[in-house]
Amino acid sequence: MIISSNISKKYGQTEVLNIESLDIPKGQSFGLVGNNGAGKTTYFNILLDLIRPTTGHIKNNNIIVNESEEWKSFTGSFIDESFLIGYLTPEEYFYFIGDLRGMNTADVDTYLQQFNELFNDEIIGKKKYLRDLSKGNQKKAGIVAAMMGNPSVVVLDEPFANLDPTTQIRLKQLLKTLTDDHDVTLLVSSHDLNHVTEVCERIVVLDKGLVVKDIETSSQTLQELESYFAI
């Protein structure tokens, strides 16, 4: 589904990302871990055509992302709060995105129903603008919006950060069900090794822009990752 070939990104002399090849098959739940500056967000930004790679390209469902914009219609994503439209209420934001993804108001309402628990009465009907919500609630809104309109690729950068424990557990559940029937390709980055091993079937470790580990998740994975990062 997502094929990266010879991707690199240089700012001046410093290379922040260099991935020779990385294939993520359709339906895989894929986790990206690494310390700060490892290149996780850079990789996602290139995948979403938010920055241009210095060399190479990424294909999303056979579409080269920086040449055509067709991939946008089946890719949902959330990077950080600056990608929310701060002066909209969450409802307006959902209707707006829904509209872009071919959902009418009723569709959006039905879609949002399933998140009542996750939202915990703090997002819908609160008469607050997105910019005035707490970081955690902003994140929830962004993640829920990213999954609207049945995208076949979902990209989430650090979805667990800033969330309260209950929501973290619910989100894990949500992501697992999302990828249950292997229709949706899920890409997640995280600093939380626990969560990411629970959610993802495959984990890639980046360090200073290079792929240093590519693991099929098993019962030993968490331990392996912990010992890797313990140094």
Add this chain to the structure above:
Amino acid sequence: MILHFLKLEWKQYFRSSYWGKGIALKILMAFFALYFIVSFLSLGIFGYYYMKKEFPEQDPLQIVNSYLVFAILGDLIFRYLMQKLPIMNIKPMLILPIKKQALVHFVLGKSAFSFFNFMSLFFYIPFSVVLIKEGYDIVSVLGWFFSMLFIIQATNFLNFLINKNNIAFWIIATLTAGLIALQSFEFFDITIYSQRIFDSVVASPYLASIPLVLAITLYYFNFKLLKDKVYLDDAVSQKVEEATSVDLSWADRLGDAAPFIKNDIRLIWRNKRTKTVFLMSFLFLLYGLIFYTNPIYAEKMPAFLIFASLFVTGGFALNYGQFIPAWDSAHYKMLMSQNIRYRKFLESKWFLMVAMTAILYFLSIPYIYFGFDIFLMITAGAVFNIGFNSLFLLYAGSFNRKRIDLDKGGFSNMQGTSATQFLIILPIMGIPMLLFYIFDKFIGFNAGIIAIALVGVLGILFKNYFMTLIEKKYIKDKYAMIHAFDQKS
């Protein structure tokens, strides 16, 4: 798609933090807006008749035409300084299924309707109406008017092209200054050519198509340029300012308050709004020119010369001082949780105000040109600013309860303004004006000057006593301030 964008624009406008302000501020801002609109409108409506009366042998339209070149250059310089393409607005759209081309068209199209493009229309429209009413050929006037409209749009898009380039700005600024200089020394008169060009538009209205083509071409260039730059590390990037560290070790000699003074200097220099206050204080230095050159004040209202004299040296103290300690509101809690003495925090602010007033006083020496009396007034004003106003502003600051976010812009930012700011004007301006008025009237000029200076000297002599009072007041109000500065508007 267009409808979506329009709806978003609507919401963005009415939900911007502008509208969350208090009613007094809204009225004040509406008043300023109205003032500009009315002045442009009346210029447009009555300008024609005024010129007709003053220069009966000349055609008002031709007079306007001859100066249009300066209007256009001035517009370009003004835009360069003030107008930026609001490209960050499209960041949230980047990850949505919207074509980048549509986003670029949206941003550019939107800019065609910006405030900057409407301002001068308040002059051009009524002026054109008057022209038609006065019997000018309708087609000619319309041709002329549309040329203006298209030139405004062309300037709009030209500005975005050159905006990133400082060299382009200096070229235009030098060109404008050069043309003005050449004209005033009568070497070369650009207005003749300006008049010829725009007269020919009046003569053959179809020439309005030239600026139209120009505007469209410039739009296209912008589009071409931006289209390939809609990336987070390119056009849609938040400019991260490179941190510049200046060696402030000289401040260490200033005693216990030194760490705070160093911090305050960094605060002023590294934030837009405080930097504006700092730079504006040098502009206030020129404030006296308006008053001292007008004989009316010297003859009839000398108290207003005192008003000007206070501003000449007090620009910084007044503008910076009135928002103490709200400048530190974002980290006020942190400051209060540290092992510091309030006194040092206040001393540092006091030192800054006094030091800047002294510097501005030094720079005001050339005002001797306007006579020794004027310079005496400035001296008395400086002493008053140092002795009385600096302490009074510190005291008044303890009534500040409005948070200021330093990362917000400098111009026309009224955050942190409350009734306090309006009330403190009375003593800091009123007392010296009143003192001078009374002593000048009943005893004489020198007595008026001495009275003002004396209040300042008393302030300096009893500084420690007053500082203790102020410190007590701050400590008493500490929790109220912490609470208030926590409230984001």
